Amino acid sequence: MLLWLVALLAKDGRQYVYRVYAPHDALHGDLFWAAFHCHDESRRPRASDCFDSAEIWQV
Template sequence: MVALPSPDGRQFVYRVYAPGDALPGDVFWSAFHCHEDADSHASPPVSDAFDAAEIWHVG
């Protein structure tokens, strides 16, 4: 799971399916691109700073 913060204080959380040995940066960019590929008019922009994201393993 990856939580991406937006400037308005909200967080957008994405479930990223990746192998257990996936690099955190790859997981982050997958979530970021999921947000960018969504309807950009419906969602505010999110930070593209890796350090601003929260990443955790579920399972």
């Protein structure tokens, strides 16, 4: 398992970054949804569900 970082834009104009542990060959869509659901369960303002606005990189 590798560490991926996924940055999501939120309705408050901030960018929230989430750690996602996934295999090297993980699909970016799966990483996005893992971070989105993690954000959705928190008390933070709603995140954008636009995949194109997310930044994803491997650490």
